[in-house]
Amino acid sequence: MDTVRTLIVEDDVKIAEIQRIFTEKIAHYTVVGIAHTLAEAEEMIEVLEPDLVLLDIFFPDGNGIDLLLKIRATRKKTDVVLITAAKEVEFFQAGLRGGVFDYILKPLVFSRFSATLEKYRTYRNKIKNIDTVDQHDVDRLFGKSRKSAPQQTELPKGIDPITLGKVTEMITGVAPDGISAEKAAAMIGVSRTTSRRYLEYLVSSGLVTADLFYGTLGRPERLYRLKTAS
Structure with a gap:
């Protein structure tokens, strides 16, 4: 099974490290790079061509939504998951309009994070094995990859x-x-x-x-x- 090559774009060094640890705990994922500025991220996306970008919104040198739109404008085969503390609905809407796969709010919880990455890998494996889609395929892909995240049932008893x-x-x-x-x-x-x-x-x-x-x-x-x- 193909490995999902992942780029982390997060200005906080420690939070980026948490994302790296979380990502590499999930089977078939590897972190190919970590960018702490949007300028670094643009260069790494161009050179590394990652399958998935885990993207924050707020950076000292700009806004992650702008990078998302640049990725879409260049038609790169790169998907994006926004991971942010931004709870304002305008950012959420901007992310949806930019075609993000998911929107995860900080602080990160591993069960929620892993659920998204597992759904993404399932979606990616399904879509690469078909040449055309019918309505059944569309409903199956959207329904199973973009439904609401499961409840935190993966956490053991006593862990809220x-x-x-x-x-x-x-x-x-x-x-x-x-x-x-x-x-x-x-x-x-x-x-x-x-x-x-x-x-x-x-x-x-x-x-x-x-x-x-x-x-x-x-x-x-x-x-x-x-x-x-x-």
């Missing part, structure tokens, strides 16, 4: 998607030496037990790493930090 999003967003701002479950709990506004449960879930998902810190007194403490590329 809203809280998980808050924990994921919090960990992106943690210093390289890490943070304890107790300090994370204070930042998020949950109990230490809840904080530890969510952080351990992110460790199991591959987004976060945990190391033991041996202080001068008491038992060693687990410190959590965002996993970075090796």
